[in-house]
Amino acid sequence: MTTSVKPVASTWCPGCGDFGTLAAVKKAVAEVGIPPHEVVLVGGIGCSGGIHNFIETNGIHALHGRLLAQAVGVKLANPELTVIAAGGDGDGYAIGMGHFMHAFKKNASLLYIVMNNETYGLTKGQASPTSQVGFEGNVEAPFDAILTALSIPVPNFIARTFSGDPKTMTQVFVEAIRFNRANRGFAFVEDLSPCVTYNDTFKDWRARVVDVATLPGYNPSDRQTTFRLCVETMQAGKIPVGIMHRPPAVDPKEPGLELKLLPDKIGPARADIGVESNRAAYEKLLRAVA
Ligand SMILES: Cc1ncc(C[n+]2csc(CCOP(=O)(O)OP(=O)(O)O)c2C)c(N)n1
Ligand code: SF4
Ligand SMILES: [Mg+2]
Numbered sequence: 001m002t003t004s005v006k007p008v009a010s011t012w013c014p015g016c017g018d019f020g021t022l023a024a025v026k027k028a029v030a031e032v033g034i035p036p037h038e039v040v041l042v043g044g045i046g047c048s049g050g051i052h053n054f055i056e057t058n059g060i061h062a063l064h065g066r067l068l069a070q071a072v073g074v075k076l077a078n079p080e081l082t083v084i085a086a087g088g089d090g091d092g093y094a095i096g097m098g099h100f101m102h103a104f105k106k107n108a109s110l111l112y113i114v115m116n117n118e119t120y121g122l123t124k125g126q127a128s129p130t131s132q133v134g135f136e137g138n139v140e141a142p143f144d145a146i147l148t149a150l151s152i153p154v155p156n157f158i159a160r161t162f163s164g165d166p167k168t169m170t171q172v173f174v175e176a177i178r179f180n181r182a183n184r185g186f187a188f189v190e191d192l193s194p195c196v197t198y199n200d201t202f203k204d205w206r207a208r209v210v211d212v213a214t215l216p217g218y219n220p221s222d223r224q225t226t227f228r229l230c231v232e233t234m235q236a237g238k239i240p241v242g243i244m245h246r247p248p249a250v251d252p253k254e255p256g257l258e259l260k261l262l263p264d265k266i267g268p269a270r271a272d273i274g275v276e277s278n279r280a281a282y283e284k285l286l287r288a289v290a
Contacts, residue, residue, distance in 0.1 A: 010054045011047075017193030017202070018048050018115050020163030024191075025084065025113070026055060028173035032181070034082050042071040044087020044096070046122045048115035048193065051086045062087075065096025068103045068112060072257070075108045078269040079258040082177060083110035090120040093129040093143055100145075104152040107185040109256030111176045114145065114188075115163075117195035125198030135199065144234070145190050146244055150227045155254045157187035158245040163194065164206050172243065183265075184247070185256040192239070205239060212242040220246040 012018050029039055041052035045064035052059030062070045062085075071085035092100050092114045103112060118135065120126045127138035130145075149158045157179045161169035169191060176187035192209070194201045212218055215229045226244050233240040259265070275282065 007054050007056050011050060013197045015196040016047065016121075017117060017163035017191075017195070018051065020166040020169065021048075021086070021113065021115050021191050021193055022051055022054055024161075024166050024169040024173050025051070025086070027170045028177055029057075029082070031170070031174050032082075032177050034177075038080070039082045039084065040071075040074050042067045042074065042083065042085045044085075044091035046088035046091050046120065047195070048086065048088040048117075048121070049091055051115075065091050065094070066099060067091065068096065068099045071110050071112070072103070072106060072108045075110050075258050076261065077267045079109075079183070079262055079265045079267055080270070082181060083108075084113065084177075085110060086113040086115065088121065088128075089114060089116040089118065089130045089145075090128045093145060097129075101148075101152075103186060104149065104154055104156065104188070106257050107154050107156060107254075108258055109180040109183050109185055109187075111173070111180055111187045111189065113173075114190045115193035116145070116190050117193050117199055118142070118201065119195050119199040121195040121198055125195070131199075144230075145188075146230060146240065147227060149188050150223050150230070150244060153223065154185065155247040155251055156185045156245065157243075159188075159243045160190045160192065160239075160241045162192045162205060162209050162241055164192075164202060165209075175243070175246070179246070180256070182250060183256045183259045184250060185254070192241070208237065208239045209241045210238045212240050212244065220244065221248045 036057045039057040041057050042060045043049040043052040044067040067085045067087050071083050075083045118130045120128050127136045129143040131138045159172045161172050179187050210233050220243050230240040
């Protein structure tokens with residue numbers, strides 16, 4: 001369902017981490033200088049997935065766990081648009097897990113933000129795939145999206161941010177959006193965005209986040225090293241954040257999906273479908289169906 005470009009008042013609880021994400025998206029889009037009508041924000045299902053209602057851009061409320069399919073569709077319809085998909089850990093890593101994995105493989109140049117609060121906030125605080133053992137009776141090990149993303153060898157952009165540090169988050173979004181606008185492929189940012197009502201982790205996460213860029217040997221173009229640094233940080237009881245992967249330079253042989261399929265960057269939304277300019281093709285089509 002598409003929404004009006006006029007935003008409505010937020011329905012989030014006061015203090016929700018998602019406010020930080022929303023503010024960082026707005027600031028990043030303004031800093032890159034993209035007019036609102038050239039941005040499409042595709043929201044998932046969940047508290048986080050309502051984000052597109054609270055910002056003055058084009059918005060789509062996708063089906064649960066299917067926001068990436070719709071975001072890729074928008075990008076292929078018109079590659080000139082800046083496409084941002086945003087949803088929760090339940091939306092992206094539970095019902096949407098298959099689409100999440102394929103998004104890396106497809107490598108379309110869009111930004112996917114997962115607001116991870118380690119719970120299903122909208123449905124009142126059940127355990128999600130990222131919940132810690134013991135949360136609401138959860139006995140399963142939490143899923144780590146950054147380690148998974150790092151294990152897929154595509155020339156993409158991967159980062160983790162924290163809603164308690166919106167300034168850094170804004171800069172990460174700016175980099176991610178510029179990466180997309182250069183048609184360099186998929187950008188995935190997991191934002192640690194606490195649910196203050198059902199799983200208030202602000203204090204705990206603030207004490208445990210460690211910027212991987214401060215660790216010895218950090219090199220964002222070397223996945224193996226970042227993977228090792230993340231595992232070691234987690235084993236020490238800390239949470240790795242920061243830019244996890246960023247290819248050093250543009251690789252013309254590895255553009256985003258939209259340039260592989262549409263080298264002239266003209267998708268169906270901007271294609272010339274006029275009768276006169278396509279008469280021969282239309283007549284051929286009519287003969288084929290006659
Ligand atoms: C097909 C379908 N299954 C289940 C639901 C119920 N449901 C709504 S939101 C949600 C999970 C939301 O969790 P998350 O994506 O983490 O978002 P949050 O609310 O935490 O931001 C679920 C299971 C649904 N709306 N549709
Ligand atoms: S229930 Fe949690 S995730 Fe949802 S708006 Fe409130 S604080 Fe945010
Ligand atoms: Mg959640």
